[in-house]
Amino acid sequence: MLRAHEITVRYGRRTVLDRVSFDLPPGQVVGLGGPSGCGKSTLARVLAMMLRPAGGALSVDGAQVRGWRQRAPRELRTRVALLYQQPRLAVDPKLRLREIIAEPLAAMGRPDESRVGALAAEVGLTGDLLTRRPHEVSDGQLQRACLARALTLDPGYLICDEMTTMLDASTQAYLVAVVNAYRDRTGAGVLAISHDEVLLDRWADTRAELTGAGSPPGMPSPSPAPL
């Protein structure tokens, strides 16, 4: 279980998440909808240990997270993978697609070419494309590489923050199928964040809503929980 308990996040004086609790169980796709600006992406960043909240606690399979960002312990950080809406902002433009997918393994000090090849094939990227740099491929192809990179270290939890918003229907269906296959194979928990209700209806097993986020201190904020 990836468990966020009474998380509070403020940007300056603005409270974006006010004591929000959220559980992501293994093996399930939890859909999180809601309008722009309600704190969905902020929650995603907290769950991935990319943003330190002002208050509250996060635990991964029972282990409390005590450090955030680069201070997060590696064994916890690699349990949760995050996919962003805009793949172009999420990759180093100097790296080739093959190197982008290989990044997490290289960072762990155990490069593995055959694993990179297998992941690339799984997301539908073939030979020639792997030698390209981001500006030489389409958004859809780059997002495929980002998904391969996210799956490299076999995360137990995958957070997809508007993963397919920029993409055409066919690429969307493909990437969702890859994520679902990974979930079926490994029992990972998936948080599917999207403002697209039609997509969430199709993809998510259960739904959560972020209501009450950003309400002023002192106001009780209903905590979302998977229904």
Place this chain on the structure above:
Amino acid sequence: MKLDVSGLSVRFRVPGAVVRAVTEASFQVRPGRCLALVGESGCGKSVLAHALLGLLPANATITGSARLHAGDEPLDLLSATPAVLAKRVRGRMIGLIPQSPATHLTPVRTARAQLAEACGELGSRHTPDELAERFGLRAGDLDRYPHELSGGMAQRVANAIALAGDPGLLLADEPTTGLDRPLVERAMDVLRELCDEGRAVLLITHDLRAAERVADDIAVMYASRLVETGPAGQILERPRHPYTAGLVDAQPDRAFVPIPGLPPELTALPDGCAFAPRCPRAADACRTVPAMEDGVACWRAGHVARA
């Protein structure tokens, strides 16, 4: 104002290769009608839009014609001089509704300053406040800087700027990128209203559902070519080209099944039908490129069966 595009092709010379971005595109955009040009990223649809506005870089070669019928004499956008495009066409005859309005606006000037500049430059009949009101902005909103506007408000400011010169043709290039679904729907409804006022609208999008909400007609583009055109309802309910059928089926409220494979590179398009390598209906005939006939460019169109 009517736009008549015929045999439009765009090539880019890049080191060691030629990018065939648009090949032999022909279509019409009529007053009071909205044509949605749909296709996946990298299929050439934005290049097509930029060709119409004369905004392609110097390494582009453009052939064909794009005649804008306004007044007595049709104007060919592709052979018009940069001066004509700048002084007569952009803003006055063709309004551009940009991709991501929030970044289209200049961050260091207020919405009012930018709208007033557009009105002044284009000799608008309207004041910034009139335009703002027309697009559902309060006068006070205009005094804000772009970063102080929500996505929907920035969109409305961009629309107001695009409409300042009262153009007869609107070109909307992925106007919904990064907007959430309610805002997408609102943006499409505004586009529809502008269309119903008698403007011709060309919408470029990868989002079939957005197209469905606003378009009278849909043109589907794949690997630089138009492969199917027709009334929106017919395209979405009874697609004849297997690529269109695949796109429709890939939607989350349909089969949600992807089209197998990846689109070809625009630098290395196959000799025959570019979709053949991914097509469940491919046959020998597909080794030559099918011409567009009766709204579909496919040798096997009659063979596409749908449940």
